[in-house]
Amino acid sequence: MKFQLYQPQAINELGGRSNQEDSIYPLAGEASVERRVFVVCDGMGGLDKGEVASEAVSKALGQMADAILSAVPVFTDEDFRQCLSNAYDALDAADPNNEASMGTTMTFLCFHDGGCMVAHIGDSRIYHLRPSLGPEKGVLYRSRDHSLVQQLYEQGEISYEEMKTSPRKNVILKAMQPHLEQRTGATLVNIMDVKPGDYFYLCTDGMLERMEDSGLMSIVCSTDTDEQKRQRLINATANNADNHSAYLIQVKDVTDVEEESDNLPVAPEPKKNSKISVVAIGLSVLSLLAGIAAGIAVFL
Missing domain, CATH: 1.20.5 (Single alpha-helices involved in coiled-coils or other helix-helix interfaces)
Structure with a gap:
């Protein structure tokens, strides 16, 4: 698949915190329609140097994935695993003496000739949205949070409404941390059904404090420009207690590689x-x- 993208929309807001523990790749202002790799990380709040962890992971993961894509057209599962290992190495290097208590969530998106790859660790989330299906049916994919309240909800111990107010809602079951004896793996999904007009949305949990999927779809399905949609997302999270960061990326066109070769002039x-x-x-x-x-x- 050959993807054409509209200008990616970056969000990296401080929110109600005194410091920014979220990190995004590419950095705000550096994304372009030529970009194919996006990463959003949330440094673990309450732990020492969460911002160091999120920055180390987002940068190492994004840069290595970009380097691989510059050499080969298809990004494989093994390529991702190598990138994730490199990100863990960068995380270890950020705490050489194993003195800091730090960690981060991770969301990853890669457009390549073989399709679209998404991966995550923790409770930062990834969406694949299709506005043409309408607000009720347009959520094609939503990553499953690696969180305690998600697990309790699936076990029937708490209701969906109680998930939002539970005192344990910030407890996550998976995260990237330095010097782990066994490094935490990511949930990896390859998406082949991508159409022009689809959106991909990577976001930290701070973006979701006061927003349901219905609210997100209401914004995405509107006739606003992508820049206006970005501002509406920022406005909707303006009073959130946490940092809030995201990437909103709309697909402009998708061309099958075989179809593209069929259209080339034949000698x-x-x-x-x-x-x-x-x-x-x-x-x-x-x-x-x-x-x-x-x-x-x-x-x-």
């Missing part, structure tokens, strides 16, 4: 049959002359 085939035709004609003439000679011989 004319060499005239292989020209010599064969000459030889065939020559043989026919010789056969005809032989027949005439035989006829003359009989006549004489």
Whole structure:
């Protein structure tokens, strides 16, 4: 698949915190329609140097994925695992003496010729949205939070409404932390059904404090420009207690690689049959002359 994107919309707001623990890749102002890799991380609030962890992971993960995509057209699961390992190495290096208590969530998005890859660790979230299906059916994919309240909800111990107000709503079950004996793996999904007009939305949990999926779809399905949609998302989270960061990316066009090659001009085939035709004609003439000679011989 060959993807064309509209200008990606970055959000990286301080919110109600005194410091910014979220990190995004590319940095705000550096994204362009040519970008194919996006990362959003949320440093673990309450832990020392959460901002160091999120920055180390987002930068290392994004830069290595970009480097791989510059060399090969298809980004594989193994490529992602190598990038994730590199990000863990960067996280270890950010705390060389194993003195800091820090960690981060991670969301990852990559457009490549083989499709669209998404991956996450923690409770930062990824959406694949199709506004053409309307607000009720337009959420095609939503990542499952690696959080305690999500687990309790799935086990039937709390209701969906109680998830929002639970005192344990900030407890996450998976995160990226330095110097782990066994590094936490990511949930990895490859999405093949991508159409022009689709949106991908990567966001930290701060963006979701006061926003349901219905509210997100209401904004995405509106006739506003992407810049206006970005501002509406910021306005909706303006009073949130947490940092709030996101990338909102709309797909402009999708071209199948095979279709693209079918449309390329085809060079004319060499005239292989020209010599064969000459030889065939020559043989026919010789056969005809032989027949005439035989006829003359009989006549004489």
